[in-house]
Amino acid sequence: MTASDLRRVAVVGGGLVGGSFAAAVRARGAAEVTITDVDASVRERLAELALADRVAASVADAVGDADLVVVATPAPVVPEVIEQVVQHAPRDAILTDVASLKYDLILNVESRLRLRSAGPHRFVGGHPMAGSERSGPDAADPELFAAATWILTPSAATDDEVLGRLAAFLRSLGARVLALPAERHDELVALVSHLPQVVASVLADVAGDAVDTVGEAVLAVAGGGFRDTTRIAASDPALWLGILTGNREAVLEALDAFTTRLAVVRAALDEGQDAELRAALSRASAARRRLVDKGAPGPAVDLVVGLADRPGSLAVATTALGEAGINVEDVAMRHATEGRRGVLLVRIAARDADRGCRALQQRGLSVHLEEVDPGTAAPG
Amino acid sequence: MTASDLRRVAVVGGGLVGGSFAAAVRARGAAEVTITDVDASVRERLAELALADRVAASVADAVGDADLVVVATPAPVVPEVIEQVVQHAPRDAILTDVASLKYDLILNVESRLRLRSAGPHRFVGGHPMAGSERSGPDAADPELFAAATWILTPSAATDDEVLGRLAAFLRSLGARVLALPAERHDELVALVSHLPQVVASVLADVAGDAVDTVGEAVLAVAGGGFRDTTRIAASDPALWLGILTGNREAVLEALDAFTTRLAVVRAALDEGQDAELRAALSRASAARRRLVDKGAPGPAVDLVVGLADRPGSLAVATTALGEAGINVEDVAMRHATEGRRGVLLVRIAARDADRGCRALQQRGLSVHLEEVDPGTAAPG
Numbered sequence: 001m002t003a004s005d006l007r008r009v010a011v012v013g014g015g016l017v018g019g020s021f022a023a024a025v026r027a028r029g030a031a032e033v034t035i036t037d038v039d040a041s042v043r044e045r046l047a048e049l050a051l052a053d054r055v056a057a058s059v060a061d062a063v064g065d066a067d068l069v070v071v072a073t074p075a076p077v078v079p080e081v082i083e084q085v086v087q088h089a090p091r092d093a094i095l096t097d098v099a100s101l102k103y104d105l106i107l108n109v110e111s112r113l114r115l116r117s118a119g120p121h122r123f124v125g126g127h128p129m130a131g132s133e134r135s136g137p138d139a140a141d142p143e144l145f146a147a148a149t150w151i152l153t154p155s156a157a158t159d160d161e162v163l164g165r166l167a168a169f170l171r172s173l174g175a176r177v178l179a180l181p182a183e184r185h186d187e188l189v190a191l192v193s194h195l196p197q198v199v200a201s202v203l204a205d206v207a208g209d210a211v212d213t214v215g216e217a218v219l220a221v222a223g224g225g226f227r228d229t230t231r232i233a234a235s236d237p238a239l240w241l242g243i244l245t246g247n248r249e250a251v252l253e254a255l256d257a258f259t260t261r262l263a264v265v266r267a268a269l270d271e272g273q274d275a276e277l278r279a280a281l282s283r284a285s286a287a288r289r290r291l292v293d294k295g296a297p298g299p300a301v302d303l304v305v306g307l308a309d310r311p312g313s314l315a316v317a318t319t320a321l322g323e324a325g326i327n328v329e330d331v332a333m334r335h336a337t338e339g340r341r342g343v344l345l346v347r348i349a350a351r352d353a354d355r356g357c358r359a360l361q362q363r364g365l366s367v368h369l370e371e372v373d374p375g376t377a378a379p380g
Numbered sequence: 381m382t383a384s385d386l387r388r389v390a391v392v393g394g395g396l397v398g399g400s401f402a403a404a405v406r407a408r409g410a411a412e413v414t415i416t417d418v419d420a421s422v423r424e425r426l427a428e429l430a431l432a433d434r435v436a437a438s439v440a441d442a443v444g445d446a447d448l449v450v451v452a453t454p455a456p457v458v459p460e461v462i463e464q465v466v467q468h469a470p471r472d473a474i475l476t477d478v479a480s481l482k483y484d485l486i487l488n489v490e491s492r493l494r495l496r497s498a499g500p501h502r503f504v505g506g507h508p509m510a511g512s513e514r515s516g517p518d519a520a521d522p523e524l525f526a527a528a529t530w531i532l533t534p535s536a537a538t539d540d541e542v543l544g545r546l547a548a549f550l551r552s553l554g555a556r557v558l559a560l561p562a563e564r565h566d567e568l569v570a571l572v573s574h575l576p577q578v579v580a581s582v583l584a585d586v587a588g589d590a591v592d593t594v595g596e597a598v599l600a601v602a603g604g605g606f607r608d609t610t611r612i613a614a615s616d617p618a619l620w621l622g623i624l625t626g627n628r629e630a631v632l633e634a635l636d637a638f639t640t641r642l643a644v645v646r647a648a649l650d651e652g653q654d655a656e657l658r659a660a661l662s663r664a665s666a667a668r669r670r671l672v673d674k675g676a677p678g679p680a681v682d683l684v685v686g687l688a689d690r691p692g693s694l695a696v697a698t699t700a701l702g703e704a705g706i707n708v709e710d711v712a713m714r715h716a717t718e719g720r721r722g723v724l725l726v727r728i729a730a731r732d733a734d735r736g737c738r739a740l741q742q743r744g745l746s747v748h749l750e751e752v753d754p755g756t757a758a759p760g
Contacts, residue, residue, distance in 0.1 A: 129603030133668075149600050178600045185601075191590050192602040196609040199579055201664035202642045206634070208667025210571050216705025216735075220529045220558045221565075222572040222671050223509030225612045229576040232605040233668040237661035244649055244657065254586070255646050259639070262582045266635050269624055277624065281617035284581035287588025288513075288613040291602050325596025355596075 006094070006169050010066035011035040012059055012081055014046045016132055017098050018072030019140030022052040024173045027142035031169075036062035038073075045137045063089040068096070068169060075099035075242060079108045086118040094162050095123040100189065101246045102127060102153045102182035110157055121159035124166050125182060127151045127189070128175065133234040146174035149327070153182040154315035160344070163314050164331040176327045179318035190250035195258055197232055197240055198251070204233035299372065300329055301353045305344040306366040314344055317360055324359040326352045347372065386474070386549050390446035391415040392439055392461055394426045396512055397478050398452030399520030402432040404553045407522035411549075416442035418453075425517045443469040448476070448549060455479035455622060459488045466498040474542050475503040480569065481626045482507060482533045482562035490537055501539035504546050505562060507531045507569070508555065513614040526554035529707070533562040534695035540724070543694050544711040556707045559698035570630035575638055577612055577620055578631070584613035679752070680709055681733045685724040686746040694724055697740055704739040706732045727752065 009025050011018045014037035025033040035052035036059060037043050047055045056062035063069050063085050073081050078097045085095060099105055106125045113120040130148035132139055150170045154163045167177045180188070207226070210218045244251055261280075268276040307313040318328050330347040348356050353369055360367045389405050391398045394417035405413040415432035416439060417423050427435045436442035443449050443465050453461050458477045465475060479485055486505045493500040510528035512519055530550045534543045547557045560568070587606070590598045624631055641660075648656040687693040698708050710727040728736050733749055740747045 129601060131604065148603065151601065176600070178597065180597060180601075184594075184597065188590075188594065188597060188601045191594075192587055192598060192606045195586070196583055196606050198642070198645060199583060200605075200609050200668075201661055202638060202645060203576055203579060204668040204671065205660060205664040206575070206637050206641055207572055207671055208663065209637075210568075211667075211670070214564075214568065214571075215703050217558065217560060217564065217568060217703050218572060218705070219671055220556070220702075220705045220707060221509060221531065221560075221568045223528065224511060225580075226572045226576050227672055228608045228611045229580050230668050230671070231608045233664045234672075235665065237658055237665050240661050241654060241658045245652070245654060248649060252646065252650055255642070255649075257586050257589075258582060259642065259646075261586055262578070262635070262639065265578060265582060266632065266639075269628060269635075270632055272625070274621060274625060278617055278621045280585060281581055281620050283588065284585040284613045285615065285617050287591075288580075288584040288610050290591070291584065291587055291599055291610070292607055292614075322600075323595050323597050325598070325600045327600060 006067040007031050008066050009033045009068045010063040011070045013072035014042045014137050016135045016139045019051050019137040020144035021070055023140050023142035024145055030172050034062050051140055059084050060088040066093050068094045071097040079112055082109050083112050094166050096126045100243050102185045106182050120157045122162050124158050124163055125153040133232055135236055148175055149178050150175035151185055152179050153185050156312045158315045160314035178327050179322040181319050186247055187250050190247055190254045194251045195254040200230045200233040204230040299350040300347050301350045302370040303346045303356055304368050304370050320359045320363045321356055324355055326356050386447040387411050388446050389413045389448045390443040391450045393452035394422045394517050396515050396519045399431050399517040400524035401450055403520050403522035404525055410552050414442050431520050439464050440468040446473050448474045451477040459492055462489050463492050474546050476506045480623050482565045486562050500537045502542050504538050504543055505533040513612055515616055528555055529558050530555035531565055532559050533565050536692045538695045540694035558707050559702040561699050566627055567630050570627050570634045574631045575634040580610045580613040584610040679730040680727050681730045682750040683726045683736055684748050684750050687724055700739045700743045701736055704735050706736050
């Protein structure tokens, strides 16, 4: 089970993420890739940039023989684009999207696919944790997803094999795949993506004000720390308005946690409580290092998970691992043979083996470890 | 008037900034550079890394024949190190430092130099707006200051020629030199450096907490936006405790401006005032682009400033430009000849010419423009 069984990929939407995805597929020779966009001038630019093997004039033309369709349009139109896609794509084409919020979107897409009898089992929501303050096909970068976490949010409806094949394909582009329940995804991105976005915007706004009150020197004084901290503030306001309002409750909660903590730091500074201030700075410094230094990949193990041979088993297992922060490096199924039940093989980093086993056992799954022969590229 | 008249540079303090400065001087062949550090193990590492031409065992040994001494020690010990330096350096050696806060430090250093009759006119406070969350000689980078703004904070005591020669030397390392009054410097860094530091720390701290409450998935979900926004949170807590408490009033004011604005954004999100939320995001996006996109250098002009031939004239002119956010590309003096008063030549970008003239006229200085022949490297 490798990427190689998805030979033809179609990308709908030629912006930063769609363009980068096509470019990544092309750069790695992972599949033949076709791209399309609703905007003729974007299609023209896509052709000039040669991000894909082919630029199609319509969704119908793009997806006709696709094994995998990636919908990378603006989030509000994803459900209707997927409805369009299933009218033209092969019945067994795998479908995914890249929108920043997953819970409501997935409910929406799955109901539409059910109503059309178009196979909700072959759709898996996705969200690559990679982006840029830039947008459009000119900002596309074939390395955008290298070493980035690509979150997949399988549901109870998702077919195991679809999830496994999509995950393998994404890994072949250099992404680290993490499966999460859609609700948990939305809660987490409020904290590590939407909150930083609001904070960066307010920082840039306050500094921008100071140009008017204090003078142009603000522009010159702003150094690397300011540049990094506010980089994402330059992102597209319309896109972010949609994300923030779409995830309102979780974002408000994250903002309140932030504001409460900021007030504590302010009080410590104001009242000369140096020990408390230093403790806050030290805790933050340690947290930052822990959050970002993920270390080298290291050796792997396979978790052999005994499961009833029914759909959704892989989603249960991989999202349990995802919630424990464990990337899935590869997955495979050993189907039932006479007298034996089928098993899932889930490859994870050896250092995560104990936590991974516990996470699965807590869901009532039976699991044992198999060492990975360093010579084998994939389990199964 | 070029960098070439400062032939021997001594750096006291072999951390990130001192080590990078030595490495930059060496990489560009700008001068012969000696470095020293109070810590023997740091000196050993400096020698292994060959960041300077020579590693000296003591301040006395390092500065004996220096034309320029850069004190890059931790801020609290800068005044006493400078006292030590002046006991061993040539009488006309130029002295500067790189500490993050300038007002109190400069008062302190200048009084000590006056008490010792050691020439406060030859000291200019400095602060390169470049850094890293890393520290120590191993983090040194000869390109750290390339295209970074290097703030100089000349006072009424500063000699014009000293300021001009130091500025020229820093420019020869690729830095953009901006002169500011020390108080204004401290106020501005509160806004564009200290406030972002606190905010980044609190963001990292809140996310760190979530690892305990929500689980390890937080680590995997944190993408590029989170990484950029919190990068500086990994900085040295002890260093930042000193900076924040040393600039307490200005930092509190910046924090309050930030908190007020954040509350407005929160309310807009909470109450569904989408237009207001979008306006805030748009304003921030525009501000970020304006604050960071400084554009290409472009052609230059010389401001010819008529001045009484007295010390401090250049400081008045350059800090007036600095407060207008105008970098000084080069400076020179045409000394008085019979029947004519001396003039200063201050080279700035042609696009800043009008604003530059106004800034100087507002200080009561007479000024006119001279076109720069593209063939000439420096005025004078």
